[in-house]
Amino acid sequence: MKISVNGDHMDVVATTMAELLVELAYDGKIATALNEEFVAANNRDNATLREGDRVEILAPMQGG
Amino acid sequence: MRRFYDTELANGLMLGTAQYPSPAILEAAFRASKAAVATVSLRREGRDGGGQPFWDIIRALGVYVLPNTAGCHNVKEAVTTAHMAREVFETDWIKLEVIGDTDSLQPDVFGLVEAARILCDDGFKVFPYCTEDLVVAEKLLGVGCRVLMPWGAPIGSGMGLNNEYGLRALRARFPDIPMVIDAGIGLPSHAARAMELGFDAVLLNTAVAKAGDPEQMAVAMAEAVIAGQRAAKATPMEPRDMASPSTPVIGQAFLS
Numbered sequence: 001m002k003i004s005v006n007g008d009h010m011d012v013v014a015t016t017m018a019e020l021l022v023e024l025a026y027d028g029k030i031a032t033a034l035n036e037e038f039v040a041a042n043n044r045d046n047a048t049l050r051e052g053d054r055v056e057i058l059a060p061m062q063g064g
Numbered sequence: 065m066r067r068f069y070d071t072e073l074a075n076g077l078m079l080g081t082a083q084y085p086s087p088a089i090l091e092a093a094f095r096a097s098k099a100a101v102a103t104v105s106l107r108r109e110g111r112d113g114g115g116q117p118f119w120d121i122i123r124a125l126g127v128y129v130l131p132n133t134a135g136c137h138n139v140k141e142a143v144t145t146a147h148m149a150r151e152v153f154e155t156d157w158i159k160l161e162v163i164g165d166t167d168s169l170q171p172d173v174f175g176l177v178e179a180a181r182i183l184c185d186d187g188f189k190v191f192p193y194c195t196e197d198l199v200v201a202e203k204l205l206g207v208g209c210r211v212l213m214p215w216g217a218p219i220g221s222g223m224g225l226n227n228e229y230g231l232r233a234l235r236a237r238f239p240d241i242p243m244v245i246d247a248g249i250g251l252p253s254h255a256a257r258a259m260e261l262g263f264d265a266v267l268l269n270t271a272v273a274k275a276g277d278p279e280q281m282a283v284a285m286a287e288a289v290i291a292g293q294r295a296a297k298a299t300p301m302e303p304r305d306m307a308s309p310s311t312p313v314i315g316q317a318f319l320s
Contacts, residue, residue, distance in 0.1 A: 006108040028116040030109055031148035036140070038147040056108065058148055059115030060122070062090075063105025063132045064080030064219070064269030 003053045017047035020055065031058045066242045066264045068211050069157070069189040071128065073100040076259060076289045078130065078244060079282065080269025087121055089278050094125050097282035101128045103159060103267065105135075106149055130191060132159040133179075137172070142179045146188060158183060159213065159246075159267075161193045169219045169247075173200045177207060184208025193246055196230035198237055205241065212238070213246040213267065216258065220270045222250025225257055235262045252281075252288035259292025260300065 002011055005024065014020035017032055017039050032039045032047075033056040039047045049055070066072075079099035084090035094102065102122055109115050122129060131149035136142035139162065146158045162179050164172025171193055177200065180190050184207055192204050196214045204212060214234055217223035225231055226248065235243065242265075245258040249268040258266050266289060275281035 006110075024111055026109070026111065026113075028113050029119050029152050030115075031106060031152045033144060033148065036144065038144050040147075041151060058106040058152070059109035059113070060119035060152060061105050061107035061115050062080075062082035062084075062118060063103050063134055064082045 001049065001051050003049055003051070003055060005055045006057055012049075015049055016045055017049065017055070018044035020049060021057070024057075026057060029060055032056065033058075068191075068242050068265075073128065073265070074098070075100050075286065076263075076265035076293055077101075077255075077286050078103065078246075078265055078267035079272060079285075080267070081118075081122065082269055083273035084278060085273075087118065090273075091121055091125070093272055093278045093282035094127065096279045097272075097286040099127060099282070099286065101130050101265075101267075103130045103132055103269070104153065105132050106145060106152060128157070129153050129155055130157050130159050131155065132193075133161045135163070136161060137163050139175045139179045139182070142175070143182050146179075146183050150188065156187055157189050157191065159191045159193060171195060171215075173197065176200070177203045180204055180209050181207035191244065196227055196234045198234060201234055201238060205238070211242045211244065213244045215247040216245045216254065216266075217248025217250075219247040221248055222271055223248050224250055224254035225261075228257075228261070231258075231263075232261055249285075252284040255285050256288040256292035256295075259289055260295050262296050265289075 014023045034047050035054050077099040078101035080103045131153045133142040133145045142162045162172045162175040163169050180192050183190050190209045191211050191213050192209050193213050217226040243263050244265040244267050245263050246267040249255050250271045255266045272278050272282045
């Protein structure tokens with residue numbers, strides 16, 4: 001399935017946000033969004049991915 | 065020290081974490097200044113986990129963390145970012161920025177009030193990055209903000225307090241609201257002036273991070289905040305146009 005993750009187009013087998021994070025080996029402090037909507041950590045199993053979806057995976061970064 | 069929502073801070077220095085020459089210098093500046101609050105952000109994470117070492121440094125500092133919504137230009141973006149920040153940083157504090165003008169990074173105050181309303185209703189403790197506009201301030205308070213963060217000058221400009229009259233008027237209009245001068249501070253004298261005017265804290269980043277010696281500048285800012293705050297508590301004298309001799313005139317010898 002072709003989706004976009006942090007602006008990069010990729011082909012993945014994951015069908016949920018939780019599976020995607022495992023597939024891409026994300027770990028640590030992160031937050032997720034699907035098609036510009038926040039997906040809470042406890043809801044990633046229920047967040048179903050579809051062709052063309054846009055996923056954002058964010059982490060702590062320097063800020064002013 | 066005034067309470068920010070339910071939290072009493074050890075001092076009035078809030079320091080940003082961006083643009084330092086190295087993580088080690090960032091850490092040294094924080095430790096030397098004893099800043100009470102660190103501002104942080106969220107950005108896209110690579111698969112190499114690049115954001116995690118930064119978070120380890122900030123967590124080890126033991127300071128309060130104030131996540132921002134920097135770079136957000138509309139209500140939806142800012143609200144979504146705030147939700148993501150709350151989960152990652154495990155705090156309901158949010159420095160709410162809704163930018164309206166790309167050149168000056170002036171806040172979109174209409175979007176700001178709307179985003180603040182949504183987030184306050186959702187239990188966030190909102191620190192809104194605003195201007196010195198009295199009406200906007202009143203509306204932010206009306207939707208549930210209990211802290212205001214008016215700018216001193218455009219972000220990163222280092223110009224100091226561009227509209228001191230407006231800031232004084234804001235301080236006087238809402239004497240019981242904790243206020244932070246956010247943005248524009250370039251020198252310790254700017255920070256001291258903000259505190260002399262009765263503001264409760266200053267939030268700065270570039271002035272320290274881009275100094276030749278960030279650690280020394282961080283200490284200078286911390287000392288300026290303390291000096292300004294002490295001066296405000298001490299009730300400064302009223303300035304006057306004409307001279308007034310400080311040495312007693314009575315008893316002066318006739319020697320001419």
